[in-house]
Amino acid sequence: MKIEVTQKSRPVLSAEKMAEIQGVISQFPEGKSKSAVIRILHIVEEEAGGWLSPDTMDMVAEILNIQPIEVYEVATFYTMFNLNPVGKYIFEVCRTGPCMLVGSDNIIEYIENKLDVKVGGTTADGMFTLKTAECLGACGYGPMLQCGKHYHEHLTPTKVDELIEACRKGEIKANF
Amino acid sequence: MGRKLLLEHIDVPGIETFDVYRKNGGYRSVEKALKTMSPEDVVEEVKKANLKGRGGAGFPTGLKWSFLAKPEGVPRYLLCNADESEPGTFKDRYLMEKIPHLLIEGMIVSSYALGSNLSYIYIRGEYMWVLEILEKAIAEAYAKGFLGKNILGSGFDLDLRVAPGGGAYICGEETALIESLEGKRGNPRIKPPFPAVKGLWGCPTVVNNVESLATVVPIINDGAEEYTKLGTDASNGTKLISACGNVTRGGVYEIELGISVEEFIYGDEWCRGIANNKKIKALVPGGSSVPILPAHLITKTAAGENRLMSYESLADGGFASGSMLGSGGFIVFDEDQCIVRNTWNFARFYAHESCGQCSPCREGTGWMEKVLHRLENGKGNMRDIELLADINKKIEGNTICPLGDAAAWPVAAAIRHFREEFEWHVTHPEDAVKGNYGLLKGITV
Ligand SMILES: Cc1cc2nc3c(=O)[nH]c(=O)nc-3n(C[C@H](O)[C@H](O)[C@H](O)COP(=O)(O)O)c2cc1C
Numbered sequence A: 001m002k003i004e005v006t007q008k009s010r011p012v013l014s015a016e017k018m019a020e021i022q023g024v025i026s027q028f029p030e031g032k033s034k035s036a037v038i039r040i041l042h043i044v045e046e047e048a049g050g051w052l053s054p055d056t057m058d059m060v061a062e063i064l065n066i067q068p069i070e071v072y073e074v075a076t077f078y079t080m081f082n083l084n085p086v087g088k089y090i091f092e093v094c095r096t097g098p099c100m101l102v103g104s105d106n107i108i109e110y111i112e113n114k115l116d117v118k119v120g121g122t123t124a125d126g127m128f129t130l131k132t133a134e135c136l137g138a139c140g141y142g143p144m145l146q147c148g149k150h151y152h153e154h155l156t157p158t159k160v161d162e163l164i165e166a167c168r169k170g171e172i173k174a175n176f
Numbered sequence B: 001m002g003r004k005l006l007l008e009h010i011d012v013p014g015i016e017t018f019d020v021y022r023k024n025g026g027y028r029s030v031e032k033a034l035k036t037m038s039p040e041d042v043v044e045e046v047k048k049a050n051l052k053g054r055g056g057a058g059f060p061t062g063l064k065w066s067f068l069a070k071p072e073g074v075p076r077y078l079l080c081n082a083d084e085s086e087p088g089t090f091k092d093r094y095l096m097e098k099i100p101h102l103l104i105e106g107m108i109v110s111s112y113a114l115g116s117n118l119s120y121i122y123i124r125g126e127y128m129w130v131l132e133i134l135e136k137a138i139a140e141a142y143a144k145g146f147l148g149k150n151i152l153g154s155g156f157d158l159d160l161r162v163a164p165g166g167g168a169y170i171c172g173e174e175t176a177l178i179e180s181l182e183g184k185r186g187n188p189r190i191k192p193p194f195p196a197v198k199g200l201w202g203c204p205t206v207v208n209n210v211e212s213l214a215t216v217v218p219i220i221n222d223g224a225e226e227y228t229k230l231g232t233d234a235s236n237g238t239k240l241i242s243a244c245g246n247v248t249r250g251g252v253y254e255i256e257l258g259i260s261v262e263e264f265i266y267g268d269e270w271c272r273g274i275a276n277n278k279k280i281k282a283l284v285p286g287g288s289s290v291p292i293l294p295a296h297l298i299t300k301t302a303a304g305e306n307r308l309m310s311y312e313s314l315a316d317g318g319f320a321s322g323s324m325l326g327s328g329g330f331i332v333f334d335e336d337q338c339i340v341r342n343t344w345n346f347a348r349f350y351a352h353e354s355c356g357q358c359s360p361c362r363e364g365t366g367w368m369e370k371v372l373h374r375l376e377n378g379k380g381n382m383r384d385i386e387l388l389a390d391i392n393k394k395i396e397g398n399t400i401c402p403l404g405d406a407a408a409w410p411v412a413a414a415i416r417h418f419r420e421e422f423e424w425h426v427t428h429p430e431d432a433v434k435g436n437y438g439l440l441k442g443i444t445v
């Protein structure tokens, strides 16, 4: 399976999503709707298969009535936003000190070998993207990774195997 | 057994819901403050309680509040800093996830004290599920009349909202947080003007850590006099400590300030010692930015006194032989760990997280990372160690925000206390690439 990607990958937003976005905008005073940009980027990224194309960012600029550059400069600053296509699932393994002390390097290596992918890459079947992350606020429960909204903590090779299996079976929410 | 003020009810089933929280004494401080105290009274009480900011810098909260400018007709804002990204720190997440109403309660009382009618919780984007927990709890508080218009008939209005970040450590710095909340890149602002005068959307703003705001609740409930009975003379009350690294039982603990470091590391109630019965080698007691302590300075100060979990005792000896309580991110290293490797890891973190505005920080953190990387991999030389100290001096004090210092200090402290380990990496290049100094020195030195 190969992921289909075109530059014109602007997601089609349902009425519900549009309402959600309006709700986010309404959290800020009149004239301050630009403040909603980060949260809206999170929402549309999820709708767009886990990444932000220029076209998707332009759409956000239109929604907020700001210049496209104002969206690009935000999207490029924050590490959570993916500016290139990603796999169906993203594993973001924390690599920072406290996690390293309890073996995050081994977990990263294990995943690389198991999935035959390097950090930053996506598996050939488009299923998994492996990334590293800086401290995710779970230091006492490391090694850990984030997949979607969820944290997977106290990782061992067995737990990684189980997580991969759960993804393959579609038991976890995917990017697309 | 220390008294718990924040986490007392954490194990009560359903404490994340309004009803259970309320039944366990929740929202009393809102009733007390709004019905019987003036905003100034609340500020005064927090001042008297000597609450030091729990986000890392330890600045007195009451004093910060008293600096807030109050021009006529201009809105004021209270922002809760829930960006929590300092390596080793995971206490705010625990509090918000388990007992969200405590933060909301603290924010209502604090917003009342400051005259903020619209307050935000800025939470790191990775904590999206915690954001959802908070929003659910906020909706309950609205429904019960603790948020919205004319709260409890007091005439005080408050809207409380949550906004996520997008993954950037720097957004924990208060002016970067404000920029981010305005929908921009998280570039710290030059101070002055301080947020207390010109903050969110150019209006007077106070930024406080999650735990600081939650702590306002017991201070108002019990009164400053009761509160200050806990802790030491200079460190009052309790503090959340997030313990991690090579301890037997990592996690978030609420301690009474002033218990001994030894008790915290080895006590049954807390970390239960070093994992796998190893020996302790080093400790970073307050998040990755604070100086590392070698084994002989952990449970005793250089003067031979017992080291305590308090602002003053952890700092005893200054940078020469002390550290800081910081954010309470308590990182323990066992005997097998390599200090050079960890110093490099932290340097990489800061290089990655520098916002890039000032050259000393942008370039300096990058150089430190590169030099440490080659030392760690057996490709360094003795001059590199001096080079690190030199880069350090050029960053320190020459940047817009304290991230530059935060990056420089840990490197300086690591070299100060573990210089021989750095030198070993130069003199034993082949061993250095093989693995951890701690593991290898037994065989080769
Ligand atoms: C680089 C940097 C990162 C910071 N990160 C955080 C953070 O994640 N959480 C926090 O509460 N304070 C953080 N701070 C401190 C804040 O700037 C600010 O001092 C704090 O939120 C004030 O709250 P407090 O007085 O209640 O501690 C950071 C500071 C710097 C310089």
Ligand code: SF4
Pocket: B170, B187, B188, B353, B354, B355, B356, B357, B358, B359, B361, B362, B399, B400, B401, B402, B403, B404
């Ligand atoms: S010190 Fe570093 S993080 Fe802070 S403003 Fe300068 S470049 Fe940005």
Ligand code: FES
Pocket: A094, A095, A096, A097, A098, A099, A100, A134, A135, A136, A137, A138, A139, A140, A142, A144, B087, B088, B089
């Ligand atoms: S170091 Fe990995 S979660 Fe903090």
